[in-house]
Amino acid sequence: MPNTISFRLNGKPVRLQVDGNRKLLWVLRTELELTGTKFGCGHGVCGACAVLVDDRPVRACMAQVASVAGKKVVTIEGLAKNGGLHPLQKAFVENDALQCGFCTPGMILTAYGLLRSKRKPSRDEIIQGMDDNLCRCGAHTRIVDAIQSAAEEVKQGT
Amino acid sequence: MPQLDDRKEHHSEQKAGVSAKVPTTDEVQIKTPEKICGMGHRKKRKEDPRFIQGKGNYVDDVKLPGMLYMDIVRSPYAHAKINSIDASAALEMDGVLAVITGEDLKAAGDLHWMPTLMSDTQMVLPIDKVVYYAQEVCAVIATSRYVAADAIEQVYVDYEPLDAVVDPFEAMNDNVIVRDDKEKKTNHIWHWEAGDKAATDAVFKDAATVVKEKLYIPRIHVSSIETCGMVANYNKARSHMQIYMTSQAPHAHRTVFALVSGLPEHKIQIISPDIGGGFGGKVPVYPGYVICAVASLVTGKPVKWIEDRSENLQADSFARDYHIEAEMAADKNGKITGLRVKTLSDCGAADAAANPSKFPAGLYSICTGSYDMKAAHVEVDGVYTTKPPGGVAYRCSFRVTEAVHMIERMTDIMAHELGEDPADYRLKNFIRPDQFPYKSPTGWEYDSGNYEAALKKAMDMIDYRALREEQKQKRANGELMGIGISSFTEVVGAGPSKDYDILGIKMFDSAEIRIHPTGKAMARFGTKSQGQGHETTYAQIIAEELGLPSDDIEVEEGDTDTAPYGLGTYASRSTPTAGAAAVMASRKIKAKAKKIAAHLLEVGEDDLEWSIDRFQVKGSPDQAKTIQEIAFAAYTNHPQGMEAGLEAVDYYDPPNLTFPFGSYICVVDIDKGTGEVAIRRFVAVDDCGHIINPMIVEGQIHGGLTMGLAPALYEEIVYDENGQNLTGTLADYLVPTAVESPKWELGKTITPSPHHPIGAKGVGESPTVGAPPAIANAVVDALWHLGVRHIDIPITPPKVWKLLRDNGVTD
Ligand code: FES
Numbered sequence: 001m002p003n004t005i006s007f008r009l010n011g012k013p014v015r016l017q018v019d020g021n022r023k024l025l026w027v028l029r030t031e032l033e034l035t036g037t038k039f040g041c042g043h044g045v046c047g048a049c050a051v052l053v054d055d056r057p058v059r060a061c062m063a064q065v066a067s068v069a070g071k072k073v074v075t076i077e078g079l080a081k082n083g084g085l086h087p088l089q090k091a092f093v094e095n096d097a098l099q100c101g102f103c104t105p106g107m108i109l110t111a112y113g114l115l116r117s118k119r120k121p122s123r124d125e126i127i128q129g130m131d132d133n134l135c136r137c138g139a140h141t142r143i144v145d146a147i148q149s150a151a152e153e154v155k156q157g158t
Numbered sequence: 159m160p161q162l163d164d165r166k167e168h169h170s171e172q173k174a175g176v177s178a179k180v181p182t183t184d185e186v187q188i189k190t191p192e193k194i195c196g197m198g199h200r201k202k203r204k205e206d207p208r209f210i211q212g213k214g215n216y217v218d219d220v221k222l223p224g225m226l227y228m229d230i231v232r233s234p235y236a237h238a239k240i241n242s243i244d245a246s247a248a249l250e251m252d253g254v255l256a257v258i259t260g261e262d263l264k265a266a267g268d269l270h271w272m273p274t275l276m277s278d279t280q281m282v283l284p285i286d287k288v289v290y291y292a293q294e295v296c297a298v299i300a301t302s303r304y305v306a307a308d309a310i311e312q313v314y315v316d317y318e319p320l321d322a323v324v325d326p327f328e329a330m331n332d333n334v335i336v337r338d339d340k341e342k343k344t345n346h347i348w349h350w351e352a353g354d355k356a357a358t359d360a361v362f363k364d365a366a367t368v369v370k371e372k373l374y375i376p377r378i379h380v381s382s383i384e385t386c387g388m389v390a391n392y393n394k395a396r397s398h399m400q401i402y403m404t405s406q407a408p409h410a411h412r413t414v415f416a417l418v419s420g421l422p423e424h425k426i427q428i429i430s431p432d433i434g435g436g437f438g439g440k441v442p443v444y445p446g447y448v449i450c451a452v453a454s455l456v457t458g459k460p461v462k463w464i465e466d467r468s469e470n471l472q473a474d475s476f477a478r479d480y481h482i483e484a485e486m487a488a489d490k491n492g493k494i495t496g497l498r499v500k501t502l503s504d505c506g507a508a509d510a511a512a513n514p515s516k517f518p519a520g521l522y523s524i525c526t527g528s529y530d531m532k533a534a535h536v537e538v539d540g541v542y543t544t545k546p547p548g549g550v551a552y553r554c555s556f557r558v559t560e561a562v563h564m565i566e567r568m569t570d571i572m573a574h575e576l577g578e579d580p581a582d583y584r585l586k587n588f589i590r591p592d593q594f595p596y597k598s599p600t601g602w603e604y605d606s607g608n609y610e611a612a613l614k615k616a617m618d619m620i621d622y623r624a625l626r627e628e629q630k631q632k633r634a635n636g637e638l639m640g641i642g643i644s645s646f647t648e649v650v651g652a653g654p655s656k657d658y659d660i661l662g663i664k665m666f667d668s669a670e671i672r673i674h675p676t677g678k679a680m681a682r683f684g685t686k687s688q689g690q691g692h693e694t695t696y697a698q699i700i701a702e703e704l705g706l707p708s709d710d711i712e713v714e715e716g717d718t719d720t721a722p723y724g725l726g727t728y729a730s731r732s733t734p735t736a737g738a739a740a741v742m743a744s745r746k747i748k749a750k751a752k753k754i755a756a757h758l759l760e761v762g763e764d765d766l767e768w769s770i771d772r773f774q775v776k777g778s779p780d781q782a783k784t785i786q787e788i789a790f791a792a793y794t795n796h797p798q799g800m801e802a803g804l805e806a807v808d809y810y811d812p813p814n815l816t817f818p819f820g821s822y823i824c825v826v827d828i829d830k831g832t833g834e835v836a837i838r839r840f841v842a843v844d845d846c847g848h849i850i851n852p853m854i855v856e857g858q859i860h861g862g863l864t865m866g867l868a869p870a871l872y873e874e875i876v877y878d879e880n881g882q883n884l885t886g887t888l889a890d891y892l893v894p895t896a897v898e899s900p901k902w903e904l905g906k907t908i909t910p911s912p913h914h915p916i917g918a919k920g921v922g923e924s925p926t927v928g929a930p931p932a933i934a935n936a937v938v939d940a941l942w943h944l945g946v947r948h949i950d951i952p953i954t955p956p957k958v959w960k961l962l963r964d965n966g967v968t969d
């Protein structure tokens with residue numbers, strides 16, 4: 001049954017009529033036409049669908065859309081601020097941390113959450129923190145490099 | 159080059175490094191300035207800005223007005239008769255428009271069967287029986303994804319289970335016939351041989367040492383993070399079919415669709431947009447694609463079909479699944495003299511491998527590898543089982559991974575058996591640099607190579623001799639440490655059209671370059687990147703040739719309406735074929751540019767010479783016309799009688815394949831209590847000839863190594879005795895993550911391909927091919943003294959633990 005659900009999406013309020021049991025991933029991709037959030041497995045295993053809910057990474061394929069009512073949701077499309085890329089986005093390009101790009105939005109947002117929970121993670125902590133994100137192109141070591149180099153800049157409060 | 163650990167000169171290999179035609183170096187050549195950014199520059203990728211902002215355009219991101227959705231009912235049995243399909247309940251659901259069955263496809267013109275890439279046949283939808291678990295049984299078309307997914311639960315299929323045949327050796331007994339649609343009631347599909355049997359038998363008769371081993375290279379799955387899918391959009395008024403498709407080979411797929419459907423080829427447009435990883439899995443035509451296209455034809459509306467992860471893992475083409483029996487012979491000096499190989503290829507329920515058509519076992523006969531020997535004989539038999547069809551590459555060139563795994567394991571076994579050091583043993587048996595071009599005993603002509611340079615460099619980088627000392631001490635203390643080497647030879651870039659075709663279409667590839675009046679360019683290709691970074695590297699090749707800044711060149715692939723015909727991207731063929739086409743098209747443009755420059759400078763063509771981005775008068779370089787000035791003149795002031803414009807197309811047919819190679823060394827420590835294998839170091843020295851963009855090449859090597867690590871230690875598609883897939887989710891099928899990825903230490907040698915116009919060879923797959931035996935050899939090396947000769951991949955902790963227990967190391 002459709003419910004009215006309101007939340008903030010990439011800084012703007014949204015209000016929609018939608019069955020609250022539906023998964024956030026498909027509501028984002030379908031009704032809200034934000035296709036940067038990717039479907040990889042639908043079971044919470046690959047991390048391609050990660051988005052930020054109140055600044056914490058959440059697997060959108062597992063989260064019911066009702067669960068974000070009243071919260072702040074950020075997708076990859078909303079990460080750049082005032083036309084400037086987020087340090088993580090820049091670091092991914094600088095470190096050549098992507099190939100096909102399909103896992104990249106989920107990687108970047110998972111890393112965002114990691115850097116929020118830990119200001120200056122060690123390399124090992126980054127590796128452990130990214131354990132549930134799959135990159136089939138095998139860019140993992142460079143993804144870790146990118147997160148490490150972005151950590152410095154994020155720490156400065158960007 | 160920065161970021162590589164190989165800046166210092168290695169004089170030893172410089173001396174050794176002269177092959178017949180081409181010397182080996184280790185410096186990347188850079189001839190253009192930064193602002194042009196031609197070959198050799200670490201240019202940041204042009205495709206990245208859209209990907210890091212979520213602005214890629216993948217098939218599932220395509221949304222068309224009025225689009226319908228398709229979902230597929232799949233078989234819960236590996237082998238069963240279908241008595242009936244009752245779709246009435248599904249059809250009554252709100253939003254369900256149609257259910258498509260095999261009977262419907264048959265009525266639509268025998269579309270219930272389709273040809274495979276190996277000219278076998280495969281069911282699109284069944285009429286009377288299914289032959290693998292998760293086979294497509296019928297499809298529901300509905301107004302939303304949700305309704306379609308719910309509706310497939312409401313289709314009732316009455317199955318009568320039949321015996322499954324999962325083991326290919328059992329299948330060879332023909333007790334259960336998989337394909338009773340065929341005239342010959344047998345599961346045996348083909349027999350294929352290469353090499354000289356009599357000569358090989360003779361060599362084995364004279365051998366001082368013979369080693370023999372059975373190896374299984376298990377069934378694995380590429381499992382790209384983007385699954386396969388399609389949006390088919392049939393426009394009745396225009397009789398035009400537009401298809402968005404996860405396709406590594408859009409032109410070939412267009413031709414297949416035209417042949418299967420009877421739609422005229424000029425009325426079919428295939429667009430392969432951004433692709434979320436391919437690795438071979440997006441080469442075949444799957445039943446879902448055909449049904450989706452038919453659904454759009456029938457409804458006259460756009461129809462979207464996207465697989466879920468389990469469908470992808472359970473029904474899409476697998477890779478490998480080779481059962482190998484190999485024998486190697488050596489003379490009294492330990493020199494390898496011969497190789498004899500018998501292999502059973504488990505093809506599943508159709509021979510749907512993606513191989514060139516004359517090569518049912520792909521390029522497997524490259525299996526004498528990097529070693530010079532007198533004779534070899536290889537036999538392969540293909541057999542049907544009640545498992546999903548396939549035989550795609552998993553990031554390799556047509557079965558070269560199976561070949562390399564076998565030869566590198568066998569060479570290691572021989573070295574150990576003879577009590578020789580595996581590195582020294584390889585150095586002694588390598589094809590020498592002065593033997594190139596080298597004719598292999600199975601008929602390949604290796605164009606170039608310098609195997610000892612690569613191995614010596616890897617040994618230097620890892621300090622091999624010191625590691626052997628350490629191992630001795632560890633062993634004395636009861637610790638398990640192993641060092642594994644793999645010195646592989648790849649064979650990529652299919653191919654010369656006289657031997658290589660897919661369904662009769664020759665394996666050339668193409669480039670079309672147009673230079674606009676303001677000196678900016680558009681370049682289109684017959685290949686299709688799935689993450690390889692073609693938009694960047696192709697632009698760098700053209701920049702190198704024509705002096706246009708690579709940022710001024712827009713590269714486009716994947717739209718069959720605009721791109722020149724080509725066979726697509728797989729088997730590391732893009733740089734060897736389309737990359738060469740870019741060079742040749744650039745050179746055609748340059749020839750015309752020279753005429754225009756001569757006209758503008760009022761000199762003869764012979765008075766001109768090329769310098770980076772301009773033609774200048776010999777001896778007076780200030781009299782010059784840049785490529786931009788020439789481009790402008792091509793539209794505004796070209797010589798009388800000359801056609802206007804500055805553009806060219808090239809269809810490149812390579813004279814030979816290319817033979818990238820490398821040497822990898824892996825160090826492992828094994829936990830005696832758990833059997834866990836920890837990779838302590840992994841050094842990879844690759845030789846892919848001249849390098850277009852070192853940053854991208856290194857990224858490809860990282861990726862390839864990770865996809866080599868995967869089957870070595872983790873991945874395997876497993877079935878139970880009824881043919882049910884036990885690894886149908888990513889929780890069961892273990893794809894490595896950051897935690898499993900070791901620190902890759904890269905090095906390189908550069909031995910340019912003598913026949914490729916820029917001496918490049920292709921690289922994306924070498925590490926996937928080379929890494930597994932390095933890891934397996936390291937593990938066996940750690941356990942050899944306990945009597946362990948071989949372990950099949952994936953080398954899981956339980957397997958190792960059991961060996962340790964059986965040998966009394968642990969209890
Ligand atoms: S799609 Fe959500 S974790 Fe894979």
Ligand code: FES
Pocket residue numbers: 097098099100101102103104134135136137138139383434435689
């Ligand atoms: S870049 Fe392709 S899956 Fe990560």
